[in-house]
Amino acid sequence: MSLINIRNLGVTLSSPLFSNLxxxxxxxxxxxxxxxxxRGKSTLFRCIAGTLDPSEGEITKARGVTIGYVEQNVPQHLLDLTFYDAVLDALSPEQAESESWRVDVxxxxxxxxxxxHQRPLKALSGGWQRMALIARVWVTEPDVLLMDEPTNHLxxxxxxxxxxxxxxLPRDVPVILASHDRAFLDAVTNRTVFLRAEQSPVFALAxxxxxxxLEDADAADARRYERDMKTADQLRKQAAKLNNIGINSGSDLLVVKTKQLRERAERLEDAAKPAHLERSAGAIRLANRGTHAKVLVTLDDAEVLAPDGAALFRTGKQFICQGDRIVLLGANGVGKTRLIAMLRKAIDMPExxxxxxxxxxxxxxxxxxxxxADLRDSDTPMQAIIHRFDIGDQRxxxxxxxxxxxxDMQARPIGRLSGGQKARLGMLVLRxxxxxxFLLDEPTNHLDIEGQEVLESELMQHQASCLLVSHDRSFVRAIxxxxxxxxxxxxxxxxxxxxxxAAAALAR
Known part of the structure; x- marks a missing residue:
């Protein structure tokens, strides 16, 4: 049963975000x-939810269809409410009074x-705040569920x-998810939409x-474009040769033939479409100055303590060597970030x-x-760079x-940048x-898939030595x-x- 029909949809702000969806x-x-x-994921959701008009195309919905939209950020007014009340708040006053049991369900x-249930949202982790946003939408029993980056902070x-x-979920409820978590998308989707400025392809695949x-289609487009442009070039060369002969011989037939060849070349060039080239959201490049030391860090049964002094774990005898890319695994609260903080202090303050x-x-x-946290919200990106490093304004x-x-962004307070922009600024500071x-705690949290793959490539290419924590399974497997x-x-x-x-999945 068709619930939503999107035809030739496109949104243009200062430039096209996506089109022909x-x-x-x-x-x-x-x-x-x-x-x-x-590139327009949240914008598309707002178009579907009816809070933004597209630049072109149309969206039609089946009569009476309700849309549930799980946004990325917790509204400020909810932070002082308890988890339970924040979900109850999503119901109408009449429903809240007579059907509060829906919240419990x-x-x-x-x-x-x-x-x-009775803790204020502001006292809970980002992951539980995310679950509260999902609960708020699901309690309203929507016919279609939209979820914007639902795994952030989880x-x-x-x-x-x-x-x-x-x-x-009931199979009659369609779900549209925007996510940069590749393993998550593979686990829960059966169709994929790629938003692009020229054409937004859809595949019936995870x-x-x-x-x-998509890569196969792009490669075929690139070959087709190259072939068409080569054919057009050959036609123009033939036209030029015939034109010279026609002028020298005075043949009207050759002049007509020349014109026809040029017109064919023009039609080919007009119809030929270059293969898609992704517009980079910003380069991620790392550096590795290297070291002659083979053993970088030695852990000799160090004790890791919680902020209140409680013992979390002991490290035993461990070595971090040059070229090691060590992933630290463990449930939340077992002390991963505490160990990283101890290592940072030992390296930054050896005295x-x-x-x-x-x-x-x-x-x-x-x-x-x-x-x-190393980026102060009140600083601008320019200040963050020139105050730390001996480089001029132009550089x-x-x-x-x-x-x-x-x-414009360079003069804007860092606190007003998007998560992705802040992440790329953080990577520039690292470089x-x-x-x-490298000590990296959830480095892919705000990076899009392109950024994640570039970071993977940079760490591998530079043979970087690192200890990292990440909940991104694809990133962990690659690095x-x-x-x-x-x-x-x-x-x-x-x-x-x-x-x-596997154990984390079973222990959920």
Whole structure:
């Protein structure tokens, strides 16, 4: 059954975000929306939800269809409400009074712990705030569900729970998801839309297979364009040769033939369409100044403590060596970020002894955390660069432009940038530090798929040494060559991440 029909849809702001989107949304569809940051995913959702008019095309909906839209950010007015009241607030006053039981049902479906029901949203993690937004929409029983970056801030257990919940939804409720989590899209979708400025293709495939089909189509387009342009060039050369003969011989027939060949060349050139070239949201490049040390960090049974002093785990005897790309695995709260903080302190402030941690003196640290806390919201990108590094204004502007920031953005407070823009600024800061060892806590949190793949490539190409924490399964699989797991208050080395991923899914 068709619930939404999208025909020739396009949105242009300062430039086209996407165009020529044709999509029929049927009952049971699980549609993944893929596009780079700033390419119109949230804009398309607003068009479908009816809060924004497209620049071209139309959207028609079946009579009476209701749309549930899970946005990315928690509205400010909800932060002081408890989890329960924030969900209850989504119902009409009449429903809230007589059907409050619906809130209990939804919180049960989403496995929200009872002790969280009466906690204010502002006291909960970003992951639980995300679950509250989902619950608020689902309690209204929409006919179509739109979800914008639903896995942001979720740990692996919650991502697995969300996957299971989505796959268990009634099959008559279509879901459209915008996400940069490749493994998540593969697990929950059966169709994929790629938003593009010229043409927005749709595939009846989950993300990875759709991406492969898209690359094949792009390659075929590139070959076709090259062939057409080559044929047009040959026609023009033939026309030029015949034109010379015609002028010299005075033949009207050859002049007509020349005109026909040129017209054929023009028609070919007009009809030929270049293959799609993705407009970069900003370059991500890293540097690795290298070090002669083979062992970069030695952990000698260091004890990792919680902020209140409680023992979390001991590291045992471990070594981080040059070329290691170590992924730190463990459930939320077991001490991953605490270990990274201890390592950062040992490298940045070697004069303050860290029991059980010894870093080689030649280490230069590149640090990035999921909150991008090293970037002050009140600074501008220009200030963030020129205050840290000995480069002039002109060089700083060129570097920021290369990272995807216009002159206007460069003078804007960092707090007003999008998550993706801040992430690319953070990567530029990492590059300019010229580290030889990286500590990365959720580095892909705000990066689009293109950015994730470029970061993977940069870390591999520069043979970077790093210790990282990530809930992005695709990123972990691509990057890691060693894996440490925190389990039963010990740090142990494991062969790979798959057993941990499977256990996280079972423990949801």
């Amino acid at each position: 044709n999509l029929v949304v049927n009952a049971g569809d699980r549609i993944g929306l893929a596009a780079a940051n700033g 939804v919180l049960g479906e989403l496995d929200v712990p009872v002790e969280f 740990d692996l257990g919650k991502i697995a729970a969300l996957e299971a919940w989505l796959n268990a 993300y990875s297979r759709a991406r492969s089909a 303050i002894a860290q029991d059980g941690i010894k870093a080689t003196p030649s280490l230069v640290l590149g640090y990035g955390d999921q909150a991008l 700083a502007r060129a570097l920021l432009a290369g990272a995807g920031m216009s002159i 300019l530090a010229e580290p030889n060892f 890691g060559n060693r894996f440490w797991q925190i389990e039963r208050k010990r740090l142990i080395e494991v062969e790979g991440p798959e057993d941990f991923f």
